[in-house]
Structure formats: C-alpha cells, structure tokens
Amino acid sequence: MFDPQHAFVDPLLAWYERNGRHDLPWREPERTPFELLLAEILLQRTTAEAVAGAYRPFAARYPTPETVAVATTDEIRTHVAPLGLVKRAAYLRRCASEILARHSGDVPREYPELVNLHGVGEYTARSVLIHVTGLGIAAVDTNVKRLLSRFFDVNPDRNRIAVLADALTPSTRSADFQHAMLDFAAEVCTAGSPACSSCPLRGSCESSEEQFTPR
DNA sequence: AAAGCGGGGCG
DNA sequence: CGCCCAGCTTT
Known part of the structure; x- marks a missing residue:
C-alpha cells in the first residue's frame, strides 16, 4: 500500500523546483x-x-x-x-x-x-x-490526464482524473502543484515518447516496465 | 455524442 | 506525412 504523497506529490514538487518552467x-x-x-x-x-x-x-x-x-x-x-x-x-x-x-x-x-x-x-x-x-483544487488538461492515468494506471476518464487530481493537490500549494504536473508532463511524461528511463517517478509509476526490476 | 477549429513543432 | 498542443463552442 503506497502513499501517493510520498510516491508522487513530494518528488513531483521537488522536480518542479529544480526543473520547472519558472520563466513563463x-x-x-x-x-x-x-x-x-x-x-x-x-x-x-x-x-x-x-x-x-x-x-x-x-x-x-x-x-x-x-x-x-x-x-x-x-x-x-x-x-x-x-x-x-x-x-x-x-x-x-x-x-x-x-x-x-x-x-x-x-x-x-x-x-x-x-x-x-x-x-x-x-x-x-x-x-x-x-x-x-489560491483555492486548493486541480485543473485537468491533456497533460494532467496523461500523467495521472499513466502513473496511477487508471482509466483516463475525465471525471475520475479530476477527483484524483483534486485529492492529490496540496491545499496550500495548488498553483505550484498544478505547474508541476503541467511542466513534468510536457517535459518528461510526454505524449509521444516519454522519458521513462530517466524519470524520477519511475520507481512508483504503474505504467513503468521497470518497476519490478530487482536490485 | 461528435464535429470543428488551426498554426507550428517534432519525429 | 501524422500526431500533438494549459479546450471550448456548436451542432
């Protein structure tokens, strides 16, 4: 039983602070x-x-x-x-x-x-x-839908993703979290050929082929 | 529920 | 060439 806060939210925010598109x-x-x-x-x-x-x-x-x-x-x-x-x-x-x-x-x-x-x-x-x-909710676009449906291996149904995204959102950092999901999906978890091999969330991603790789 | 909008970037 | 992009209105 894994904790989405530890497996997803925290590392995503850490990635964002270092690699996000802070100049938009x-x-x-x-x-x-x-x-x-x-x-x-x-x-x-x-x-x-x-x-x-x-x-x-x-x-x-x-x-x-x-x-x-x-x-x-x-x-x-x-x-x-x-x-x-x-x-x-x-x-x-x-x-x-x-x-x-x-x-x-x-x-x-x-x-x-x-x-x-x-x-x-x-x-x-x-x-x-x-x-x-600063409302503590999420906004589901094509990036968020793709990222969450892959990481949690859930059907990319819009309403399902919306409920999940809202639940994941840190109530006091909704803008940062939103930007983090958008930037990460645009730069790592891309539509065409995602950079799974170098993905910092690889170990917990339900879509990763390497999640069970021993050692 | 499905069609239509749209130029630009990338493989 | 085909796919995709911080979706939405119209039919």
Missing part, C-alpha cells in the same frame, strides 16, 4: 487576474512555448477588459492568428464584454460565474481560481 511570463506574480485569464484562453490546445513567444506584446496591448472590448475582432485576430484557433479572437472580445457587463470589469472569483464566460470552460475556470484565489 503569465506566471509572473504581478500578473492581474485578467492578464492570467488572457493567457489561459491563449493556452487552450496551444503549446506553452508558442504562447510564451506572443504573450508579452499581447498582454501589453490588452491589459484590461475595456481594451479588449473596444478593439475590433479583426485586430485581435491578427494577434491570435499565429497561435491558431482564431475563433478565440471573438471569444476573447465577447468574454471581455461579459466581464464588463456582468462583473463591473473585474474577473469573477466564483466558479459558476467564471464558467459562464464565453470561451471559459471547466479547465480555464479552475485554473483562474487556483491562481487568483
């Missing part, structure tokens, strides 16, 4: 909730590397809901186009308008109101809560 611009602590929400929408089905290259000018051009709402969709589209999923330009504009109309220009701090914003689904709403309010 939207992780800067002075980022506003709206700047964070912008990043989350740009990151949907888009590599962090790609967003990292476009984020600073984007956030500087659209620092508030007002600046997005008064911009034309075409102008926003020129910024989103290099990232793909260009419909997000319209999502962003409508989302900003909704924040102005419903929430006086402030990003809401409650899940039901967040998830009702255009372009904001369960993942994005949870991520905003984690970063803005």
Whole structure:
C-alpha cells in the first residue's frame, strides 16, 4: 500500500523546483487576474512555448477588459492568428464584454460565474481560481490526464482524473502543484515518447516496465 | 455524442 | 506525412 504523497506529490514538487518552467511570463506574480485569464484562453490546445513567444506584446496591448472590448475582432485576430484557433479572437472580445457587463470589469472569483464566460470552460475556470484565489483544487488538461492515468494506471476518464487530481493537490500549494504536473508532463511524461528511463517517478509509476526490476 | 477549429513543432 | 498542443463552442 503506497502513499501517493510520498510516491508522487513530494518528488513531483521537488522536480518542479529544480526543473520547472519558472520563466513563463503569465506566471509572473504581478500578473492581474485578467492578464492570467488572457493567457489561459491563449493556452487552450496551444503549446506553452508558442504562447510564451506572443504573450508579452499581447498582454501589453490588452491589459484590461475595456481594451479588449473596444478593439475590433479583426485586430485581435491578427494577434491570435499565429497561435491558431482564431475563433478565440471573438471569444476573447465577447468574454471581455461579459466581464464588463456582468462583473463591473473585474474577473469573477466564483466558479459558476467564471464558467459562464464565453470561451471559459471547466479547465480555464479552475485554473483562474487556483491562481487568483489560491483555492486548493486541480485543473485537468491533456497533460494532467496523461500523467495521472499513466502513473496511477487508471482509466483516463475525465471525471475520475479530476477527483484524483483534486485529492492529490496540496491545499496550500495548488498553483505550484498544478505547474508541476503541467511542466513534468510536457517535459518528461510526454505524449509521444516519454522519458521513462530517466524519470524520477519511475520507481512508483504503474505504467513503468521497470518497476519490478530487482536490485 | 461528435464535429470543428488551426498554426507550428517534432519525429 | 501524422500526431500533438494549459479546450471550448456548436451542432
């Protein structure tokens, strides 16, 4: 009977402190909730590397809901186009308008109101809560789903993974833990050919072929 | 429940 | 060339 805290959470956080992507611009602590929400929408089905290259000018051009709402969709589209999923330009504009109309220009701090914003689904709403309010929950994206389903050898059912991820999350370090899962899955437990042979969680991973290797 | 969106990176 | 990426809206 193994302890997931000792086998997974602690070593993952240790890996993250040394190897995490601590330079991603939207992780800067002075980022506003709206700047964070912008990043989350740009990151949907888009590599962090790609967003990292476009984020600073984007956030500087659209620092508030007002600046997005008064911009034309075409102008926003020129910024989103290099990232793909260009419909997000319209999502962003409508989302900003909704924040102005419903929430006086402030990003809401409650899940039901967040998830009702255009372009904001369960993942994005949870991520905003984690970063803005420090709520001790997890947000399940493609990385978290892959990492947890492999390590714990469970069916990658979204709801199952969500329950597991929430249970694993350290209540006072949810943002660090979220970043740790994302970075680890993107750099070690990758989709195509994971680096199992050099994985620091190898010994406890239920998907590892070497877990029973003697000596 | 399934389709559609999308450019860019990588093997 | 095919697969994948901090998902979500629409049908």
